[in-house]
Amino acid sequence: VTSPAPVRIDIGEAGIRSQALVGHGLIDRAAELLESPSGRYFLVFSEGAGPAALQVGAALAGHVAADIPIRDTEEGKSLAGVGAICDAALASGLRRDDALVAVGGGVVTDMTGFAAAILLRGVAWNAVPTTTAAMADAAIGGKTGVNHARGKNLIGAFHPPRRILIDPAAARGLSDRDWRAGLVEAFKTVWIADPDASSRARKRISSLVRRDEEALLSLLVDSVSVKAQIVSSDLREGDRRRLLNFGHTLGHAFEAASGPGTLRHGEAVAWGIAGALWLSRRRAGLPREQESELLEALAALGPYPEPVRDADLMRLYLALDKKANAKGNAGVLLEAIGRARVEEGIPIGEWLEASIAAAIPGR
Numbered sequence: 367v368t369s370p371a372p373v374r375i376d377i378g379e380a381g382i383r384s385q386a387l388v389g390h391g392l393i394d395r396a397a398e399l400l401e402s403p404s405g406r407y408f409l410v411f412s413e414g415a416g417p418a419a420l421q422v423g424a425a426l427a428g429h430v431a432a433d434i435p436i437r438d439t440e441e442g443k444s445l446a447g448v449g450a451i452c453d454a455a456l457a458s459g460l461r462r463d464d465a466l467v468a469v470g471g472g473v474v475t476d477m478t479g480f481a482a483a484i485l486l487r488g489v490a491w492n493a494v495p496t497t498t499a500a501m502a503d504a505a506i507g508g509k510t511g512v513n514h515a516r517g518k519n520l521i522g523a524f525h526p527p528r529r530i531l532i533d534p535a536a537a538r539g540l541s542d543r544d545w546r547a548g549l550v551e552a553f554k555t556v557w558i559a560d561p562d563a564s565s566r567a568r569k570r571i572s573s574l575v576r577r578d579e580e581a582l583l584s585l586l587v588d589s590v591s592v593k594a595q596i597v598s599s600d601l602r603e604g605d606r607r608r609l610l611n612f613g614h615t616l617g618h619a620f621e622a623a624s625g626p627g628t629l630r631h632g633e634a635v636a637w638g639i640a641g642a643l644w645l646s647r648r649r650a651g652l653p654r655e656q657e658s659e660l661l662e663a664l665a666a667l668g669p670y671p672e673p674v675r676d677a678d679l680m681r682l683y684l685a686l687d688k689k690a691n692a693k694g695n696a697g698v699l700l701e702a703i704g705r706a707r708v709e710e711g712i713p714i715g716e717w718l719e720a721s722i723a724a725a726i727p728g729r
């Protein structure tokens with residue numbers, strides 16, 4: 367059986383060249399599709415991510431200079447964890463023209479990308495994401511880094527991977543819950559910028575929930591294209607890139623208030639989007655039918671555990687938001703499906719109201 371050619375999506379500009387490849391059977395073609403100036407690869411992977419790392423290793427047979435297994439917990443996503451990747455790569459004789467390959471979820475791609483950014487002042491790397499969240503989001507856009515005791519993702523660098531191989535087979539071992547939570551980010555991405563892709567995404571929901579890989583590929587081609595366009599026009603977090611934070615002001619606060627391990631990131635973002643939709647209807651003229659349409663889509667990707675909405679906790683975490691100032695927090699509002707804008711200084715009181723109003727219909 368010959369697979370059709372992968373869809374190629376270019377990301378980046380100003381001398382930074384990065385390309386996502388989306389399609390079936392790409393892992394088996396890793397030797398042809400990944401990039402290393404020297405032809406040698408250092409494979410960084412988590413054992414929890416299933417057989418994908420073994421398959422990538424087999425496809426690159428003869429070109430793997432080192433296997434570097436890591437533990438991919440949020441606590442391990444630290445400078446020390448990246449230090450261990452650096453130690454292992456240098457001990458195995460890493461040279462400047464070698465490349466790393468990350469196989470895993472967002473924790474593995476964030477850590478490997480950051481190690482690649484600092485090793486020998488920068489070596490090439492590639493990403494083979496194994497979660498829907500990393501396929502839709504974490505592996506795309508060049509942000510890499512680790513957590514600090516003072517907060518998540520506080521230390522890092524922009525260092526885009528040369529190639530991102532998006533092969534749905536890599537996510538087969540993922541739980542249903544993680545599979546669906548990751549898709550929330552793909553829907554979010556098309557909703558902020560692409561009405562046509564949004565209507566295609568809506569038609570695919572029931573197939574996606576059944577884990578149809580054709581539907582996943584089609585959704586990811588759309589959402590990765592949108593994210594690629596946004597980050598290419600704006601690699602370093604200017605106004606357009608901020609649109610990708612849709613649902614994340616309340617989402618991050620729900621995630622923190624509910625405590626570690628309670629809500630998946632994508633689940634917290636789903637609740638955050640529900641709150642942002644409520645604000646969008648009041649402040650940005652989002653039509654009620656469109657709000658309902660998106661809430662229905664979120665419902666289909668659920669169910670989600672109830673978030674903690676305690677006003678004191680939410681106030682605390684909203685104040686820690688990077689987008690907070692004296693007037694309030696900036697937020698991303700939807701004017702219509704496929705069209706978003708950033709609004710500065712939305713008062714905390716209104717965010718708290720939105721956090722109570724956020725409701726996703728049951729199924």
Ligand SMILES: NC(=O)c1ccc[n+]([C@@H]2O[C@H](COP(=O)([O-])OP(=O)(O)OC[C@H]3O[C@@H](n4cnc5c(N)ncnc54)[C@H](O)[C@@H]3O)[C@@H](O)[C@H]2O)c1
Nearest residue numbers: 414415416471472473496497499500504509536537539540
């Ligand atoms: N760089 C960015 O732009 C960006 C964007 C979004 C998120 N992130 C980061 O990504 C991280 C979250 O990534 P994630 O949601 O992919 O979760 P994750 O990497 O924490 O993986 C979740 C769990 O799933 C397991 N797993 C991974 N692939 C699997 C598979 N195929 N089968 C079975 N289990 C598998 C992992 O071992 C882990 O236990 C966070 O640290 C977040 O900060 C980064």
Ligand SMILES: [Zn+2]
Nearest residue numbers: 551614631635
């Ligand atoms: Zn997110």
